[in-house]
Amino acid sequence: MKLWLIAMSAFFFVGYGAFSISVFLLSIVWNLSFSFEISSVGKNSAEGDKTVDLLKGIAIAGNIVLLAGFKYFGTGAMPVAISFYTFSQIMFIAELCVGISSDFDLLDYLCYILFFPKILQGPIADYKSITAGLESLSDKKLTLEDFAAGLMLFSLGLAKKVLLADVLGGAVDFGYGMVTTMTALDAILVAVSYSFQLYFDFSGYCDMAEGICRMIGVDLAHNFNAPYTAGNIAEFWDRWHISLTRFFTRYLYIPLGGSRQGSLRTYLNILIVFFISGLWHGNGWNFVIWGLMHGILMVIRRLFIDTFKHSNLAGDSTKMGNGGGYSNFGQVINTALTFIYVTAAWVFFRAPGVNEAITLLGKIVNIDAWRGLHISVKFAECFMMNEIWYMFKVTPIPSWNKSNYICMWIILVFSSFFIFSGKTARKLADKSAEIVLGKREVAGVKVWGLSVFYGIIFVWGVLSLGGVSSFLYVNF
Amino acid sequence: MNNNNTKNFIFRFAAVVLVLLLLVSALVLYVDPFFHFHEPLEGFPYIVDNQLSQNPGMAKRMDYDSCIIGSSMTVNFHTSDFMELMGLNTLKLSYSGAYPRDDYNILSIVFDKNSPSRKKTAVKAVFLGLDIPTLTAATDEIKYELPMYLYDNNPINDVKYLWNKDVVLEYILKPIIQKKGTDLSEVYASWWTDDYYNINYVMHGYEAPEPVEDEMDEDLLLPQTKENLETNILPFIRDNPDTVFFVFFPPYSILYWNNVLTENHLEATMKQYRFAAGELLKYDNVRLFYFQNMEDIVTDLGNYADYTHYHPRINRYMTECFSDGTHEVKSIEEFDTELEKMRRIVEEFDFDGLFSAEYW
Numbered sequence: 001m002k003l004w005l006i007a008m009s010a011f012f013f014v015g016y017g018a019f020s021i022s023v024f025l026l027s028i029v030w031n032l033s034f035s036f037e038i039s040s041v042g043k044n045s046a047e048g049d050k051t052v053d054l055l056k057g058i059a060i061a062g063n064i065v066l067l068a069g070f071k072y073f074g075t076g077a078m079p080v081a082i083s084f085y086t087f088s089q090i091m092f093i094a095e096l097c098v099g100i101s102s103d104f105d106l107l108d109y110l111c112y113i114l115f116f117p118k119i120l121q122g123p124i125a126d127y128k129s130i131t132a133g134l135e136s137l138s139d140k141k142l143t144l145e146d147f148a149a150g151l152m153l154f155s156l157g158l159a160k161k162v163l164l165a166d167v168l169g170g171a172v173d174f175g176y177g178m179v180t181t182m183t184a185l186d187a188i189l190v191a192v193s194y195s196f197q198l199y200f201d202f203s204g205y206c207d208m209a210e211g212i213c214r215m216i217g218v219d220l221a222h223n224f225n226a227p228y229t230a231g232n233i234a235e236f237w238d239r240w241h242i243s244l245t246r247f248f249t250r251y252l253y254i255p256l257g258g259s260r261q262g263s264l265r266t267y268l269n270i271l272i273v274f275f276i277s278g279l280w281h282g283n284g285w286n287f288v289i290w291g292l293m294h295g296i297l298m299v300i301r302r303l304f305i306d307t308f309k310h311s312n313l314a315g316d317s318t319k320m321g322n323g324g325g326y327s328n329f330g331q332v333i334n335t336a337l338t339f340i341y342v343t344a345a346w347v348f349f350r351a352p353g354v355n356e357a358i359t360l361l362g363k364i365v366n367i368d369a370w371r372g373l374h375i376s377v378k379f380a381e382c383f384m385m386n387e388i389w390y391m392f393k394v395t396p397i398p399s400w401n402k403s404n405y406i407c408m409w410i411i412l413v414f415s416s417f418f419i420f421s422g423k424t425a426r427k428l429a430d431k432s433a434e435i436v437l438g439k440r441e442v443a444g445v446k447v448w449g450l451s452v453f454y455g456i457i458f459v460w461g462v463l464s465l466g467g468v469s470s471f472l473y474v475n476f
Numbered sequence: 477m478n479n480n481n482t483k484n485f486i487f488r489f490a491a492v493v494l495v496l497l498l499l500v501s502a503l504v505l506y507v508d509p510f511f512h513f514h515e516p517l518e519g520f521p522y523i524v525d526n527q528l529s530q531n532p533g534m535a536k537r538m539d540y541d542s543c544i545i546g547s548s549m550t551v552n553f554h555t556s557d558f559m560e561l562m563g564l565n566t567l568k569l570s571y572s573g574a575y576p577r578d579d580y581n582i583l584s585i586v587f588d589k590n591s592p593s594r595k596k597t598a599v600k601a602v603f604l605g606l607d608i609p610t611l612t613a614a615t616d617e618i619k620y621e622l623p624m625y626l627y628d629n630n631p632i633n634d635v636k637y638l639w640n641k642d643v644v645l646e647y648i649l650k651p652i653i654q655k656k657g658t659d660l661s662e663v664y665a666s667w668w669t670d671d672y673y674n675i676n677y678v679m680h681g682y683e684a685p686e687p688v689e690d691e692m693d694e695d696l697l698l699p700q701t702k703e704n705l706e707t708n709i710l711p712f713i714r715d716n717p718d719t720v721f722f723v724f725f726p727p728y729s730i731l732y733w734n735n736v737l738t739e740n741h742l743e744a745t746m747k748q749y750r751f752a753a754g755e756l757l758k759y760d761n762v763r764l765f766y767f768q769n770m771e772d773i774v775t776d777l778g779n780y781a782d783y784t785h786y787h788p789r790i791n792r793y794m795t796e797c798f799s800d801g802t803h804e805v806k807s808i809e810e811f812d813t814e815l816e817k818m819r820r821i822v823e824e825f826d827f828d829g830l831f832s833a834e835y836w
Contacts, residue, residue: 144482151489386645390653436485451485455492463500466640 002107002134009116016080023079027066028113031089034059035104038096056097063089072283080120083280087124087247088113094251095127108134117209121202123223123243133218142217149433150214155454156425157207158461163385164415165201166464168193171382171408172350178379179356179363184370186379187363189412194350195343196415199228202241207425226422228342231334233297236342248273263306270302271295286348286357293345335420375405383408501638509647511537512626512637515592521657523647527664531569532626535585540567541597543586545579546605548572548666549726552788553603553795556661561799564601570664573619575610576708581618581627583712603722603798604709608748611701615708665788668781675777679835682731682783685738692741697748705755713759722798723756724765725749727790730775730830731783733822742822746815753811764805765797769818775825 013021034055041051067086070078092112096104108131118125175182175190182190203224213220227240237245253273259266271292278291344361351357381404388407432450434440508514509522511533516522524530535543542564544550550570558566569586571578586602588594625633637643651657671677713721736745756762773779779787797803805811 144479144486148482148485148489151486386641386650390645390649436481438481447481447485448488451488452492455489455496458489459493459496459500460641462497463639463641463644466636466642 002111005116005134006107006110006114009111009114009119012116013080013114013119019077020080020082023066023070023082024085027063027082027085027089028110030062030066031059031093031113032106032109034062034093035096035109038093039104042097042099052097056093059093060090063093072279084122084124085113085119087244090251091124091247092127104131117212118220121205121209122241123206123209123221124247125221125243129221130218133213133220142215145433145437146217147215148436149429150211150216151458152211152429152432152450152454153214153425154208154211155458155461156429157204157209157211158465159457160200160204160207160425162461162464164411165197165204167383167385167411168197168200168415171379172197174382175379176351176356176360178376179351179359182360182363182379183374183376184363184366185373185375187360189375189379189408191343191347191360191364193412195228195339195346196412196419198346198350199224199419200415203425210426211429222426224424226419226424228339228419229335229422230338231331232338233294233301233341236338237294237298244277248277252276263303267299267302270298274298281349284353286351286354289354289357290345290348293341293348297341375408377404380404380408383411385411497639500644503648504638504640504643507648508533509643509651510626510637512634515539521651521655523651523654524658524660524663527569527571528620529623529626531571531582532585534567535569535582536588536591536593538567538593539596540565540593542566542599542601542603544568544570544603544605545582545586546570546603546726547574547607547610548785549607550603550605550791551664551666552786552791554661554788554792557792557795558603558798561795562601565597566601566603568660568663571619572664574607575613575617575619576704577613577616577618579604580708580712581622585627587712587716599716599719601720601722602712604724605726606709606723606752608701608725608745608752611704611748611752612697613700613704615704666781666785668785670787672781673779673787676835678729678731678777678780678782679830679833685735687738688740690740692739692744694743694747697741697744698751701748701751702755705752710755710759713756713762717761719761721756721759721762722765723762724794724798725768726784727767727770727774727786727794728784729777729780729786730821730825730827731777731780733825734827735783737822737827742819746819749815750808750811753805754808757805757808757811763798764811765794765803766805766811766814767794767797767803769814769821770803771817771821775821777830 013024038052038055038059041055063086067082070082092104092109104127108127111134112125112127112130115125115130172190172194175186175193178186206223210220210222221243223242225239225242227236230236230239253269256269256272257265258269274291274295275288276291277294278287278289281287281290347360348354348357351360384404384407388410389403392403392406431440431442432454435442435445436447436450505513507517507520510526510529515537524534542558544553544555544566547570550568551572553568555566555568558564569582571582583602585591586593586599623636625636733742736742753764753766756764768774773786773790779790781787805814
């Protein structure tokens, strides 16, 4: 089974070309060499600790040099998935040194690093969780229940990617091409559309990866949990790209001292983590600003909690991500403010440069730009899905010149509902699976109806793949 | 656990997927809007607007005895003019921004002896617009990535065509609803209306290149030009002696020559033209046309929508020239005379006056 998985994963990666394969092989050879050496020294040497530390330092430094070399000093294309597998390699080496994976063997390592569902965009899973999942495969049979649930999750993930993210992406690309001429409303919609696009794109990929894993009986760590419902910035990072947050917490924040060395040092550590996170995401000041925007708000929040920890104002400070103590209305306000701040930060993440990001945000805060409120027709046209256009043609919508706007609002409102209601693809797939298994009954929903629904979603997604863009996070 | 329900779900899911994919495949196979599998259906209002996807199928399946090859300089030809003036059933196979390799790719299909088109009709003539600046590109450089599933003979990757939402919605359902297909005589015509062909619009959009101080070596462009001609163009001329190749240098506006002057490679460019002409004139089945020194046309920016793209009436005029031999060059000596005329136009043109005038 492991050999089959390795072969299948390698075959999957071959499609990305000789350059990406070569760099990946170099990374594998480098880390394997050090892993065997660390494993051997750790077992045999009496004074192994120092040698192990030295080997660990060199191995991790090599990984960072490889990643930074391509990301900041390379002149050509980035090797596919280098950011993700480099972090996985660092995680593996670190775990090996503390003995978590000291009994590793070659097949397990290759399964872990190559595992095709997660290789392109994560999650950055730890060695034990992947190998434990694969180990249990040999003990248990593949079940129809797992397969069906995986199929549903995969179909929903595919739909999120090709039916929502790519449509929003077209509008976002257009929007960022007209930054200087856009109206205030255009600017808001472009920024919000990108927040939605990034979520549907990245989480859609993760849903597909998780779906495939579930089909073959492997549990892949959740990477998203309705992040835009977060009531504060800490909770947002508990819900967004969860494996990256865990990686930075475990391998950067805690080694820096975490919160153990006083408030000032804690604030500094938080800023360092988000500064590095910005650099990891891209080469440019806009990524640094994006990271620091998150870091600064985290520090402000922490400062607020530290200052008012004995009053109700701070909410429940024992739970980082919890806005406890707030009313429902307060929670709505918190969620809205968090979303607005995160969306503003995404503007720096997406814009081609800092100036464009400032220009776009300037449009929103500039009173003059609010005169003659309107949304550009060309921008609205980007939302016109052919499927909806055909529906319009057979319905008596009287004003055809408004159909672009109607289409735009349909997509944005549907996306908002999906995002802010907290309904994730995983929850929907789980509910559907429970209905199929007879564990839950929902009036009017039958098993055959679910089969048709998921079948149509799947085929619709497959047909839409023809002209879709590549996954956004492939380049990170 | 309700194992039967799960089995039912998976079975029905698979059935829905299978039936839908089969239906879609059958629909695409039947209509075949990219002409990949068969000739056009009689009476179906095909929309033809995608050069990358539809040219290979048209070249392979359609009924024609001559074709137009080249960049956007060729998109405004009307094939009905070729029928009217030369009695040719011409097919337009332009690629906007084409590099020589793009010409090679489509000519390979045009001259494929096993294609249905070639089994029906021989190619009597090819009208090839040669953009001299592109002859310095790498011999394998193409303008846009090609949808290879439409260019190769691999049936497996045809699923990208069969299972494609755009194909179904844009090229099958839309023409059915609109009931109006593309007029192949005008296919790929540029979107500029007559209003855009004026000096104000051209000058407003024109950006002169950065001036270059050192003059380019006169011979610098020749090796790559030779390689491109040898690799991508001349083999078709040599291998098809019964086909007449009408090769022409499109009439760019005087602003193109301003670029040449500003970038300081007039002599190198002149030598490149002369070299290409010399290579082409070696073949009896080549008829070479030099349109660039039509002074009244190239110096009047009212004939252009930007610094190179001319009005469709110029295309009509060039078709008339193909028919009656005006502007044809039959020897390298004649070509030298044409180049001298071109040089004189460039030298005498009042660029200062052009750039100092006010435009709205």
